[in-house]
Amino acid sequence: MKIAVLGSINLDIVASGAPLPRAGETVSGAALAQHPGGKGANQAYAALRLGADTALFGRVGSDAFAEQALDRLRREGADLGQVQVDAVLPTGVALIAVCPDGENQITVCSGANAAVAVPQTVEADALICQLEIPRAVVAEAIAAFGGFTVVNLAPATPVPDVLIESADLLIVNETEAAFYGESLHRAQGLVALTLGARGAELWQGGQRIAQASPPAVTVVDTTGAGDVFVAALTVGLVGRMTPQDALTFACAAGALATTRRGAQPSAPTRAEVDALLEDRR
Numbered sequence: 001m002k003i004a005v006l007g008s009i010n011l012d013i014v015a016s017g018a019p020l021p022r023a024g025e026t027v028s029g030a031a032l033a034q035h036p037g038g039k040g041a042n043q044a045y046a047a048l049r050l051g052a053d054t055a056l057f058g059r060v061g062s063d064a065f066a067e068q069a070l071d072r073l074r075r076e077g078a079d080l081g082q083v084q085v086d087a088v089l090p091t092g093v094a095l096i097a098v099c100p101d102g103e104n105q106i107t108v109c110s111g112a113n114a115a116v117a118v119p120q121t122v123e124a125d126a127l128i129c130q131l132e133i134p135r136a137v138v139a140e141a142i143a144a145f146g147g148f149t150v151v152n153l154a155p156a157t158p159v160p161d162v163l164i165e166s167a168d169l170l171i172v173n174e175t176e177a178a179f180y181g182e183s184l185h186r187a188q189g190l191v192a193l194t195l196g197a198r199g200a201e202l203w204q205g206g207q208r209i210a211q212a213s214p215p216a217v218t219v220v221d222t223t224g225a226g227d228v229f230v231a232a233l234t235v236g237l238v239g240r241m242t243p244q245d246a247l248t249f250a251c252a253a254g255a256l257a258t259t260r261r262g263a264q265p266s267a268p269t270r271a272e273v274d275a276l277l278e279d280r281r
Contacts, residue, residue, distance in 0.1 A: 007040020008132035046231035055079035214255035224263030
């Protein structure tokens with residue numbers, strides 16, 4: 001199975017352990033860490049950990065942050081041959097605050113992600129895209145790709161109708177679902193709705209065809225759990241799991257991701273997800 005991911009590449013700068021600040025408030029006592037991130041890179045890394053042969057398409061700056069942002073993907077064996085280097089714009093950065101109960105706030109500085117171009121050729125069984133790169137690039141890439149197309153409609157932002165109507169799988173959380181509203185029902189393919197601790201649902205043609213709840217875990221950090229869910233659901237469906245089994249698999253993978261800190265460091269292996277599901281039976 002080969003999965004291509006077209007999307008953002010960031011370096012996450014994380015402050016954890018302090019309460020999330022209110023507007024105008026300063027909080028102290030946080031611990032600082034840096035991790036590779038960006039929805040595109042996170043989803044590519046998660047797909048790799050789940051056993052897929054994965055290629056990442058994106059853009060970084062010609063700076064030190066680029067090496068840090070790509071380090072885990074390179075060590076895991078991702079195909080990074082289509083990651084371009086921008087001579088002017090910096091590597092994207094996400095500033096993340098994580099409070100003690102695992103909730104977070106994120107501010108993204110797009111940098112080179114804003115200049116990502118449509119790939120000339122994508123050879124894979126599935127193509128995953130998100131909306132941290134230009135929407136027109138996502139729409140064109142999805143229209144040109146001949147395999148299974150996945151769009152994580154995050155962050156919520158207006159998109160061309162054709163993007164919603166043509167993707168084989170759309171993935172949204174509750175906030176994003178409220179933003180897109182009735183337009184999601186025009187989707188010709190599957191629509192996955194994530195519900196946090198309550199699990200997820202899979203819809204098709206306006207009808208719910210599957211639902212799953214996550215295993216009980218101790219939540220440490222929710223950063224990146226949604227990206228792991230996206231990768232896991234894609235791996236499951238492309239790997240010919242039933243919709244119900246793929247959704248259950250994705251919920252388990254997403255739950256495991258919340259038990260560790262960081263976006264990419266939290267991504268579980270296929271063996272870990274399978275073991276969790278076996279223990280649940």
